[in-house]
Amino acid sequence: MTRTVAALLAIVAGMSQAQVSQTQVQRPGIEAHLSRGLELMKNQLFEAAASEFEQALALNAADPRPRFEFAVCLLSLGRNDEARRQFEQVRQLTGESRYVTYYLGRLDLLSNDYASAIQRLGSLTKDPPFPDTAFYLGVAYVFSGDLAAGTKSLERAAKLLPHDYRVHYRLARAYSSAGRGQEAAREYGLYSQxxxxxxxxxxxxxxxxxxLRTDPLAAAREVCHRMDDPNDPEKLTLLGQLFGDAGAFAEALDPLQRAAELDPNSFEAWHNLGVSYFRLERYAEARAPLERAVALRPNFYGSVVLLGATLYMLGEDDAALPVLERAHRLNPDDTETVAVLEKLRARRRK
Known part of the structure; x- marks a missing residue:
């Protein structure tokens, strides 16, 4: 079988949010709605994402996955009472979950129920689901009047999220309230910085x-490298994404590699690193980053289909087939994926 890049690049083009959200499918399944919703959430398009999750729930109201993501969307949209009802239903379906407990704790904080927020978020300190758990717990303690416990939790949050200016602002306020002026000044300084x-x-x-849009690459590189912060994986990932969006995939590799080293759990760094290697036709090097991205977000269509395409280009048909079949379930209307699957299945039959 002749392996060409053209058809597979068309598959990758299907990863854009606009294309995914505008595609029409006659009878999409739950996996397709879930995949589209997650991709829309990635771009913070919460209204559109919520619609996808609602459609998935219409197909199977007992599936906790779209219900959980639907609840997260509702919280992001400020529809807090609806979000709480959805999280409570997820808990009925799955039992206790530290993720649901985290979000219910945040909802308690928003509704000024500080005692409940402290109880929920405090139960997660040994195994927090997200790094900002300590931040919200600290805020709940401070608002409840327990300044000492709040300060301790905010200090822990500052170690976990050293670049989050919200944390330093709240910690500065706590220090100021406790009469610790020198420490408050330091935190206010970090907040402003x-x-x-x-x-x-x-x-x-x-x-x-x-x-990148108007200048030669050499000139654009000098402008863009002002963002290069060797200690900030988020900025490095953003820099890599900007290069990739402009088609400068070779330029994207270095910042994305360093971002992945600094933050091994950054889905965005691994995914974009895999995309860059794939676009450069360096398929063997694309494989590991994409496998890592899929492990971090198994329902993200873009990573799954690109991993399948990479395995296909490497000639590993047996490995590519189940991955592309999963991609097809996540986005059944992608005709390019269907075409590659038909080739693989025909090859297997022969």
Whole structure:
């Protein structure tokens, strides 16, 4: 069988949010709705994502996966009472879950039920589902009047999230309330610095995007490398994504590799690293990052289909077939994936 890149690049093109959200499927299944919803959430398109999860629930109301993601969307949209009802239903379906407990604790905090927020979030301190668990617990303690416990939790959050200016602001307030002026001044300084850096990052993104669109690559590289922070995996990932969006995949490799080393659990770093290697036709090197991305987000269609395409290009048909079949279940209307699957199945029959 002749293996060409053209058809598989068309598969990868199907990863864009706009294409996924606009595609029409006559009878999509739960997996397709779930996959589309997760991709929309990745771009913070919560209204559209919520619609996908609702359609999945209409097919099977007992499936906790779309219900959980639907609840997260509702929370992100500020529909807190609806979100709580959905999380409670997930708990009825699956039993106790630290993820559901985390979100219910955040909802308690938003409704000023500090005692319940402390109880829920405090039960997660040994195995927190997300790094900001300690931050929300600290805020709940402070608002409840327990300044000492709140300060301790916020100090722990500052170690886990050193670049989150919200944490330093709350910790500065706590220190100030406790009369610890020198420490409060330090945290206020960090808050101002990180907030300004956040604003500067937005400015740098605009400048980098503009340079990549209008300038020669050598000139654009100088502009974009202002974002290169060797200690910040998120900025490195963002830099790699900007290069990749502009088609400068070779330029994207270095920042994405360093981002993945700094944060081995960053789905975005691994996924975009795999995309860059694939676009450069370096399939053997694309495989490991994509396998890692799929392990981190098994229902993200873009990573699954790209891993299947990579295995196909490497000539590993037996490994590619189940991966592409899973991709087809996640997005059954992708005609390019169907075409490759038919070739693989025909080859197996022969």
């Amino acid at each position: 990180l907030r300004d850096e956040h604003k500067n990052t937005e400015k740098e993104v605009r400048e980098c995007t503009s340079a």
